[in-house]
């Protein structure tokens with residue numbers, strides 16, 4: 001290894017702040033002769049080498065980077081390079097995610113089939129493991145909760161039921177997060193993503209706010225993506241909530257992003273390879289399932305927004 005490589009440490013971008021990158025340096029990469037006090041906070045405020053600009057490489061939260069010219073006293077550094085990404089979510093923008101936790105509240109804001117499905121479809125499209133977290137379960141009775149769980153099982157998901165208020169389901173989620181290198185919590189504003197992270201990490205007190213009484217939804221409290229350590233070397237991203245993820249998908253792929261439809265397609269084949277499971281001749285799909293009308297409306301919308309698409 002040459003000298004310049006030796007002076008580089010590896011880390012991960014945990015937040016973007018104006019024109020700076022906050023980078024957490026890998027524990028095992030920190031030089032053994034460093035002072036104990038330096039090890040306490042390995043988060044550095046970094047800029048990046050201008051050569052990276054010329055290469056057109058943009059850097060996002062979750063990117064694994066090399067840092068040099070480290071000034072431990074002032075906690076500053078310079079990003080000299082980045083490792084190739086394994087994945088990239090666009091919204092929220094996070095690189096190298098290995099688990100997407102879709103957070104949906106059963107109340108305040110109210111559960112909504114279209115919105116929940118849009119979050120799930122965006123996640124399915126990335127081919128990354130998904131956990132569905134049903135939050136604020138203290139706000140509804142057991143019977144209503146079971147009816148939500150039954151519905152979601154029908155969609156092909158086995159949700160984790162969570163209440164920060166009653167401390168339910170927290171350990172199950174925490175174990176899953178600790179088994180994962182980089183998880184991201186995403187979902188509508190006000191479902192309790194930040195409250196959950198505050199609860200998982202002792203001494204963390206990120207700002208949260210009540211759901212608007214008038215609009216009955218969150219007020220976009222979290223404004224930036226940030227990664228936090230949940231132990232075992234695992235990181236979790238808190239992200240800003242948003243209400244309606246866009247579905248930008250190849251029409252032929254869409255059916256494969258709904259597990260209950262995907263399962264049918266694994267077992268049987270329609271007459272035409274480009275069947276969109278509407279009223280095409282020889283379509284073998286049983287359309288008697290809860291989200292069929294969601295599928296139907298959205299597939300029509302996708303086709304209409306892409307005029308050159310040929311059905312036959």
Ligand SMILES: Nc1nc2c(ncn2[C@@H]2O[C@H](COP(=O)(O)OP(=O)(O)OP(=O)(O)O)[C@@H](O)[C@H]2O)c(=O)[nH]1
Nearest residue numbers: 164190191192193194195208209210220221222241
């Ligand atoms: N009853 C109840 N309220 C909760 C629970 N979790 C969070 N809340 C409340 O829900 C509100 C919104 O919580 P946040 O954590 O700010 O929600 P968020 O998903 O981070 O919202 P954004 O940052 O806007 O995306 C706060 O008033 C929380 O106290 C829960 O388990 N039960």
Ligand SMILES: [Mg+2]
Nearest residue numbers: 193194221222
């Ligand atoms: Mg938040």
Ligand SMILES: [Zn+2]
Nearest residue numbers: 270275277283
């Ligand atoms: Zn079909």
